[in-house]
Amino acid sequence: MSRSEHPIVRLCGVSKTYGATHALSDVDFSCFGGEIHAVLGENGAGKSTLMKLVSGVIQPTSGSIEVDNTITRLKGPADAISRGLVCMFQELSLVPDLSVRENLMLGAVGSGLGRLDTGVVQRAQNTLAQIDGGGIGMRTRVADLTLAERQQVEIAKALTRDPKLLILDEATSALNASVVEKVFRLIREERDRGVGVLFISHRFHEIETLADRVSIFRNGTHVETFDNGAYDYGAIISKMVGQRIDDLFPAKPSTAPDAEEVLRLDGFGWANSLKDVSIVLRKGQITGLGGLDGQGQGDVLQGLFGLLKGTEGRCIVAGTPVSITHPKQAKNPKLGIALVPEDRKTEGLILDQSIARNLELAALGTDGINASDPAIYQPFLDALELKCDSLDQPVTELSGGNQQKVALTKWLALGPRCMLLADPTRGIDVKTKTQIYALLRRLADSGVAILLVSTDYEELIHLCDETHIFYQGRVARHLTGRDVTAEAIIGASLNIPSSAETSEVANA
Amino acid sequence: MNTLKQNLPSIDAIFPYIGTVLLILGGSYFFPQILGFDYLAQQLQIAAFLGFLALGATLVILLGHIDLSVPWVLGGAAIVSTSLVGSGNPALATLAIPAALIFGGLVGIINGVGVAILRIPSMVWTLAVNSMLLGVAVLNTGGFNPKGEASGTMIWLATGNLAGLPVAFMVWVGATGIIALLLKKSAFGRYLSSIGYNEKATFLSGVSTPSVIFAAFAIAGLCSALGGVMLAGYANQAYQSMGDPFLLPTIAAVVIGGTSILGGRGSLIGTVGGVLFITLLTSILSVMQMSDAWRNIIFGLIIIIMLLLQTLRRKGS
Numbered sequence: 001m002s003r004s005e006h007p008i009v010r011l012c013g014v015s016k017t018y019g020a021t022h023a024l025s026d027v028d029f030s031c032f033g034g035e036i037h038a039v040l041g042e043n044g045a046g047k048s049t050l051m052k053l054v055s056g057v058i059q060p061t062s063g064s065i066e067v068d069n070t071i072t073r074l075k076g077p078a079d080a081i082s083r084g085l086v087c088m089f090q091e092l093s094l095v096p097d098l099s100v101r102e103n104l105m106l107g108a109v110g111s112g113l114g115r116l117d118t119g120v121v122q123r124a125q126n127t128l129a130q131i132d133g134g135g136i137g138m139r140t141r142v143a144d145l146t147l148a149e150r151q152q153v154e155i156a157k158a159l160t161r162d163p164k165l166l167i168l169d170e171a172t173s174a175l176n177a178s179v180v181e182k183v184f185r186l187i188r189e190e191r192d193r194g195v196g197v198l199f200i201s202h203r204f205h206e207i208e209t210l211a212d213r214v215s216i217f218r219n220g221t222h223v224e225t226f227d228n229g230a231y232d233y234g235a236i237i238s239k240m241v242g243q244r245i246d247d248l249f250p251a252k253p254s255t256a257p258d259a260e261e262v263l264r265l266d267g268f269g270w271a272n273s274l275k276d277v278s279i280v281l282r283k284g285q286i287t288g289l290g291g292l293d294g295q296g297q298g299d300v301l302q303g304l305f306g307l308l309k310g311t312e313g314r315c316i317v318a319g320t321p322v323s324i325t326h327p328k329q330a331k332n333p334k335l336g337i338a339l340v341p342e343d344r345k346t347e348g349l350i351l352d353q354s355i356a357r358n359l360e361l362a363a364l365g366t367d368g369i370n371a372s373d374p375a376i377y378q379p380f381l382d383a384l385e386l387k388c389d390s391l392d393q394p395v396t397e398l399s400g401g402n403q404q405k406v407a408l409t410k411w412l413a414l415g416p417r418c419m420l421l422a423d424p425t426r427g428i429d430v431k432t433k434t435q436i437y438a439l440l441r442r443l444a445d446s447g448v449a450i451l452l453v454s455t456d457y458e459e460l461i462h463l464c465d466e467t468h469i470f471y472q473g474r475v476a477r478h479l480t481g482r483d484v485t486a487e488a489i490i491g492a493s494l495n496i497p498s499s500a501e502t503s504e505v506a507n508a
Numbered sequence: 509m510n511t512l513k514q515n516l517p518s519i520d521a522i523f524p525y526i527g528t529v530l531l532i533l534g535g536s537y538f539f540p541q542i543l544g545f546d547y548l549a550q551q552l553q554i555a556a557f558l559g560f561l562a563l564g565a566t567l568v569i570l571l572g573h574i575d576l577s578v579p580w581v582l583g584g585a586a587i588v589s590t591s592l593v594g595s596g597n598p599a600l601a602t603l604a605i606p607a608a609l610i611f612g613g614l615v616g617i618i619n620g621v622g623v624a625i626l627r628i629p630s631m632v633w634t635l636a637v638n639s640m641l642l643g644v645a646v647l648n649t650g651g652f653n654p655k656g657e658a659s660g661t662m663i664w665l666a667t668g669n670l671a672g673l674p675v676a677f678m679v680w681v682g683a684t685g686i687i688a689l690l691l692k693k694s695a696f697g698r699y700l701s702s703i704g705y706n707e708k709a710t711f712l713s714g715v716s717t718p719s720v721i722f723a724a725f726a727i728a729g730l731c732s733a734l735g736g737v738m739l740a741g742y743a744n745q746a747y748q749s750m751g752d753p754f755l756l757p758t759i760a761a762v763v764i765g766g767t768s769i770l771g772g773r774g775s776l777i778g779t780v781g782g783v784l785f786i787t788l789l790t791s792i793l794s795v796m797q798m799s800d801a802w803r804n805i806i807f808g809l810i811i812i813i814m815l816l817l818q819t820l821r822r823k824g825s
Contacts, residue, residue: 328714
């Protein structure tokens with residue numbers, strides 16, 4: 001595993017912004033041939049943006065990309081592939097309605113204008129046979145394959161492209177351990193032939209066994225690159241975490257672990273996404289749900305709001321076992337459950353309608369509430385300091401933060417017993433965040449039970465009274481009090497044994 | 509909220525009325541009799557037939573859906589009512605109108621099932637329902653014009669006059685008023701346009717969206733059936749494909765009236781204007797005694813111009 005002299009790809013002062021958000025700022029980064037380079041970072045740290053830049057999917061806002069020591073503008077994925085930069089994306093890039101064979105030939109080297117190279121298929125079959133994918137029929141529709149089989153096909157497809165730099169973005173997330181080991185053997189063979197590999201994974205042990213070098217990203221910046229093994233888990237995690245802000249959050253009152261139960265989930269499950277989840281929400285408490293994206297946290301909220309069919313386990317609201325099958329039932333004052341969904345633009349609000357109409361929509365038709373009375377919304381709008389010309393203004397004209405205030409108020413006016421919030425502060429400016437945090441704390445103090453899904457561990461630490469961290473549909477760890485630390489949250493998110501055990505692993 | 513002025517007619521809704529006035533003024537330049545009371549009253553009577561169809565279609569289009577089963581709900585209702593009257597049994601004859609309305613409501617509910625529960629795009633589902641209704645009608649009549657006649661009530665509804673105004677027009681205005689009130693005062697009306705803008709967000713606000721879709725399609729079926737009863741009364745018979753020429757003018761009237769074909773935005777008052785505009789346009793073009801070919805070209809052109817003006821104005825503001 002001799003590393004090439006010159007980097008295959010080098011990023012110099014690269015930034016990428018989407019509107020006001022900086023996905024990457026001023027990043028210098030190189031990857032060499034003959035080396036497996038792992039990239040680590042939290043959700044939103046900029047890993048995927050980096051991959052998309054290198055594979056030509058997006059262009060940098062500023063800065064330059066050098067391929068083989070010459071400054072290059074990658075015009076698109078096809079251009080990148082022709083230069084040997086081959087990416088296997090986590091959002092699988094196979095066409096579901098085509099057969100495996102057709103997918104392998106799609107855009108293969110040397111094909112075009114109807115000329116199809118069937119040699120590609122033979123080589124892909126050989127590769128598949130090496131990674132336990134020999135049983136995948138070439139004529140099978142991709143849509144009929146399992147997620148794991150699709151990933152195997154993706155890997156085989158990427159390797160048929162003769163990469164100089166192979167980019168694997170969560171390439172093994174659906175594969176089981178024995179297949180992963182075979183994929184790794186294949187990747188090492190590629191490396192030994194001089195191919196560079198960029199590897200993104202949330203599985204720490206995979207990075208530990210595979211990587212030669214590790215780079216850490218945080219909030220769109222490149223923190224550090226070091227040889228694998230230079231730091232232990234704890235050090236790596238604190239590099240991923242960075243610094244914190246304290247006064248963003250309202251003071252936490254002393255916890256009352258014996259407060260009245262508002263809602264209890266016992267052995268809650270749904271299909272394959274959620275298994276044996278037990279959570280208790282108490283009066284006046286803010287309970288956080290954390291973890292990496294899509295580990296089942298969001299499904300808990302949806303299940304509680306009656307959006308999932310066929311859930312298992314028991315749900316007890318105010319002492320009565322209930323089965324919630326429809327949002328209309330959930331919002332009924334008898335249950336008093338409200339959900340502020342994750343995507344305010346398509347789920348939480350009707351952007352083309354006025355603020356007033358949006359506010360009324362949840363309250364309309366609810367017993368004992370006069371939806372057309374502005375007085376029921378005003379206290380919350382005042383508390384959140386909604387900025388608007390009038391309530392007749394279309395919601396689409398408001399800023400993201402103000403939109404979220406409308407989405408919150410719409411439900412607060414119902415006086416819910418239990419608020420479910422899906423990442424309510426995502427993409428929102430700091431000032432609005434503090435207003436929302438303060439309001440949530442005040443609501444909790446007034447007796448509302450709050451269940452908050454967050455991708456921001458600062459919220460889990462400083463806002464929530466207790467936190468459940470999800471991993472693959474299960475509660476990986478339940479953290480309370482002083483145990484709620486950034487290290488513990490990230491460790492649990494990656495399903496690494498808790499800190500005491502970590503040091504043992506590190507010493508072993 | 510009560511303090512809000514959201515229910516004032518928008519400029520979109522006033523637009524077709526301006527077009528109607530211009531048509532009358534322009535037409536009267538060539539044909540002065542257009543300004544006569546008799547001509548205008550007759551136009552109001554004819555407008556009522558299209559008006560019932562457009563009334564129901566507005567609800568469905570506000571939802572963001574479309575109902576293409578209008579022609580054969582109309583035809584079917586006409587056949588049902590005239591056959592019952594033609595049976596010669598006075599008991600059955602009195603049931604003619606209710607039976608036709610029940611027929612329309614049932615087809616509307618079938619449309620609702622397909623769209624709200626089976627989640628089949630309304631454009632496909634209602635087209636299939638229309639085609640099946642056609643088939644049933646042909647099976648029933650053997651492909652000939654169905655036998656039967658209109659009852660006295662039906663003829664009076666379609667052609668009668670009350671205090672100098674056509675009864676058909678007054679029934680239309682009455683029905684429109686009732687549904688306009690329903691849209692304005694009930695949660696149903698609010699849900700309708702919310703679903704049209706964003707069904708997902710409406711559902712997540714705890715609204716039982718399928719029942720709203722059901723109700724809208726059922727009301728649309730009722731309206732089309734009422735149109736069929738009226739038209740059968742006007743012609744004193746039902747005939748094959750009597751509804752076919754109405755489908756596109758119905759949709760055109762709704763869209764010219766300022767209702768977005770994508771759902772959400774729109775009003776009944778605009779649809780009334782759209783109906784008057786389309787009816788007058790058709791009438792004036794036929795009075796001008798030009799060939800069918802030119803009449804169709806000009807009809808299409810004027811509708812495009814109306815829609816373009818609407819779009820340009822909205823973009824400008």
